Every structure is written in structure tokens, then in C-alpha cells.
Amino acid sequence: MHLCHEHEVCVETALATADQICEERGVRFTDIRRRVLELVWENHGSAKAYDLLERLGGEYSAKPPTVYRALEFLQENGLVHKINSLNAYVGCSHPLQHKDCFFLICSRCNEVQECCTEPVANAVWQMAAKRHFKPRHTTLEIEGQCQQCQVQN
Amino acid sequence: MHLCHEHEVCVETALATADQICEERGVRFTDIRRRVLELVWENHGSAKAYDLLERLGGEYSAKPPTVYRALEFLQENGLVHKINSLNAYVGCSHPLQHKDCFFLICSRCNEVQECCTEPVANAVWQMAAKRHFKPRHTTLEIEGQCQQCQVQN
DNA sequence: TCGAAAGGGTTACATTATAACATTACTTGC
DNA sequence: GCAAGTAATGTTATAATGTAACCCTTTCGA
Ligand SMILES: [Zn+2]
Ligand SMILES: [Zn+2]
Ligand SMILES: [Zn+2]
Ligand SMILES: [Zn+2]
Numbered sequence: 001m002h003l004c005h006e007h008e009v010c011v012e013t014a015l016a017t018a019d020q021i022c023e024e025r026g027v028r029f030t031d032i033r034r035r036v037l038e039l040v041w042e043n044h045g046s047a048k049a050y051d052l053l054e055r056l057g058g059e060y061s062a063k064p065p066t067v068y069r070a071l072e073f074l075q076e077n078g079l080v081h082k083i084n085s086l087n088a089y090v091g092c093s094h095p096l097q098h099k100d101c102f103f104l105i106c107s108r109c110n111e112v113q114e115c116c117t118e119p120v121a122n123a124v125w126q127m128a129a130k131r132h133f134k135p136r137h138t139t140l141e142i143e144g145q146c147q148q149c150q151v152q153n
Numbered sequence: 154m155h156l157c158h159e160h161e162v163c164v165e166t167a168l169a170t171a172d173q174i175c176e177e178r179g180v181r182f183t184d185i186r187r188r189v190l191e192l193v194w195e196n197h198g199s200a201k202a203y204d205l206l207e208r209l210g211g212e213y214s215a216k217p218p219t220v221y222r223a224l225e226f227l228q229e230n231g232l233v234h235k236i237n238s239l240n241a242y243v244g245c246s247h248p249l250q251h252k253d254c255f256f257l258i259c260s261r262c263n264e265v266q267e268c269c270t271e272p273v274a275n276a277v278w279q280m281a282a283k284r285h286f287k288p289r290h291t292t293l294e295i296e297g298q299c300q301q302c303q304v305q306n
Numbered sequence: 307t308c309g310a311a312a313g314g315g316t317t318a319c320a321t322t323a324t325a326a327c328a329t330t331a332c333t334t335g336c
Numbered sequence: 337g338c339a340a341g342t343a344a345t346g347t348t349a350t351a352a353t354g355t356a357a358c359c360c361t362t363t364c365g366a
Contacts, residue, residue, distance in 0.1 A: 139294040144288040145286070145289070
């Protein structure tokens with residue numbers, strides 16, 4: 001993962017957005033949920049559920065269901081995505097702005113960039129339409145190397 | 154899963170292709186590997202590792218590593234793909250013809266169609282290029298409903 | 307204020323996957 | 337053919353990931 005100039009800003013923004021979304025949706029952004037989201041946002045990589053659990057530590061007498069329930073809530077509300085190819089979770093960098101989010105995942109530094117460009121969504125949609133397939137959810141995860149890691153090799 | 158007119162043909166073709174590929178690559182298409190591939194091809198849905206294990210039954214005194222090793226071999230040689238969003242495996246319908254394969258996954262009948270159209274691959278590649286990201290492997294899994302299932306609803 | 311619904315604690319367990327080491331089978335050079 | 341090396345498989349144990357079920361507490365709306 002590469003340096004993020006002022007990562008506190010990323011975290012604060014994410015939490016503030018989450019507050020707002022939960023407010024709007026009339027769902028409860030409880031302490032545990034907030035804390036898990038904060039941990040997920042600790043950096044721009046993906047976080048494993050059991051790592052989050054460990055980092056929650058004694059707080060909240062956390063056990064697996066504690067974390068999985070929080071993650072489920074966060075996913076349902078678009079605040080977190082699961083990266084299926086890694087069994088890991090990332091904070092969403094623009095919650096609820098897209099139906100599906102796509103990911104560039106650097107396997108050297110573990111950074112995950114979200115990028116949900118229209119052309120890709122369109123190409124996917126057209127491919128499905130051609131086969132009369134009705135998509136409900138698209139998983140698109142691109143594993144490779146980010147720019148900085150290519151340079152540093 | 155919907156009827157496949159003559160599914161034995163699918164299976165035979167898959168096994169014959171596998172034979173040929175292994176031959177060409179100078180790798181050993183052992184009994185276990187062949188049997189697991191056959192089981193994966195039992196239908197056009199995805200198969201879970203532990204289901205395969207069960208279906209292997211007493212044969213080969215199969216235990217988890219037996220199946221996972223076979224699956225690993227089959228994946229390495231492009232004969233099988235893992236569907237990450239399902240933790241399940243499907244036979245490849247056109248081994249080694251693409252760098253990455255894309256999937257339409259019907260959550261009603263469990264059928265998995267492989268479709269690796271150029272426009273999607275290009276859109277993905279361009280999105281990555283724009284961010285100077287060097288892709289190595291793309292996971293694209295589209296969950297939804299197939300044509301027949303939409304009709305039957 | 308009371309009852310329903312949502313959230314969370316706790317235990318136990320299910321599912322998915324791998325490490326490590328022993329044994330067997332195949333290959334290759336002699 | 338045979339020895340030695342390599343690849344494949346057997347076997348045991350365990351790691352990693354995820355969920356069911358049950359009960360109690362908190363919140364919220366009537
Ligand atoms: Zn997102
Ligand atoms: Zn990187
Ligand atoms: Zn394929
Ligand atoms: Zn279907």
C-alpha cells in the first residue's frame with residue numbers, strides 16, 4: 001500500500017458519509033458498525049474478517065458473528081464491498097453511486113482502487129443482453145500491479 | 154439447470170480436449186484428475202469441492218486434499234475455473250482460448266455460461282490502462298437469471 | 307409504558323481450504 | 337532391468353472463513 005497524503009481525511013469522509021446514508025435510510029449506525037467501518041478504512045487495502053475481529057480486540061467482546069453482522073450491515077448499505085477473490089472487505093469510496101463497483105487490486109502492495117467506469121458496465125450489460133441474461137449483480141475484480149508497484153519493481 | 158440436448162457429448166468433448174491438452178503440455182492426466190473433471194462436467198452448473206469429494210465417494214479413498222489437488226491441476230491447465238462468488242468450480246467450455254473467462258451465473262437454475270467476448274475484455278483493459286494498472290487476472294462473474302428461468306418465472 | 311422489532315452476546319458448528327509428512331508410482335539415465 | 341530422482345497420492349491434522357440458533361438487551365413506535 002502506498003502513502004496516502006492525509007489518510008485521516010479519507011477515514012473522516014467515509015464515516016461522515018456513512019452517518020448521512022444511515023440517517024437518510026433510517027437505519028442505525030451503531031458503535032460496533034462504526035468501529036468496523038473505521039477499521040476497514042484503516043488503509044486502502046482489503047481487510048480480512050478475522051483480522052478485523054482481532055483488531056476489535058476486547059472491545060465489544062467481539063466474536064465472529066459480531067464482525068460478520070457488522071460487515072453484512074455495511075454491505076447492505078453500500079458502505080463496504082466484499083472482494084470475493086480474496087475473501088476480504090474494502091470500504092466503498094463512493095457509496096450508493098453505482099449499481100456495481102469494479103476493483104483494481106494490486107497483489108504487490110494490496111491496494112484496492114474502485115473504478116466503476118461506464119464503458120465497462122455497458123460492455124457487460126451488452127454481453128448479457130445478447131444472451132438474454134438478466135444481470136442482478138456483477139463481480140469484477142482485476143488482479144495485477146498498480147502503477148507505483150510497477151515502477152518500484 | 155436446463156436440459157442439455159445430449160450432455161454426454163459435452164462430457165466426452167471436455168474429456169477428449171483435456172486428454173489432448175495434457176498430452177501437448179506433457180502433464181499427466183491421471184485417473185483421479187480425469188474423474189474429478191468428469192464430475193465437474195456432470196452438468197452445466199458449478200460444483201462445490203466437498204460435493205465432488207462426496208461424489209468421488211470411496212473411490213480413491215478421497216479426502217479433501219485429493220479433490221483440491223485435482224482442482225488445482227485442472228485450473229492450472231485451464232480445464233476448470235473457480236467461481237469465486239460461489240466458492241465453486243465449473244468446467245471450461247473452451248480451454249486455453251482466452252486469457253480470462255467471464256461467467257453468466259443463473260441463481261435460479263445454477264447454470265453457468267462462459268462468455269469471453271472481446272468488447273468486455275477490451276473495456277476492462279482500457280479502464281486498467283487509464284489508471285496505469287497492469288492486469289494479470291480478471292474475475293468477472295455476473296449473477297442473475299438466464300433466459301429460460303425468466304420465462305419460467 | 308408496553309410490546310414488537312432490531313441489535314448484540316454466546317455457544318456451537320458448518321464449510322472451505324491447506325500444511326506437513328509418509329508412501330507409492332512414474333520416468334529417466336545407465 | 338535397476339537405481340535414483342521426481343511427481344502423484346495417501347493420511348492426519350488443522351487453519352481459515354462463515355453461519356445457525358438461542359437468549360437477552362436496547363430501541364422505537366403506538
Ligand atoms: Zn463501491
Ligand atoms: Zn501496488
Ligand atoms: Zn474458460
Ligand atoms: Zn436459469
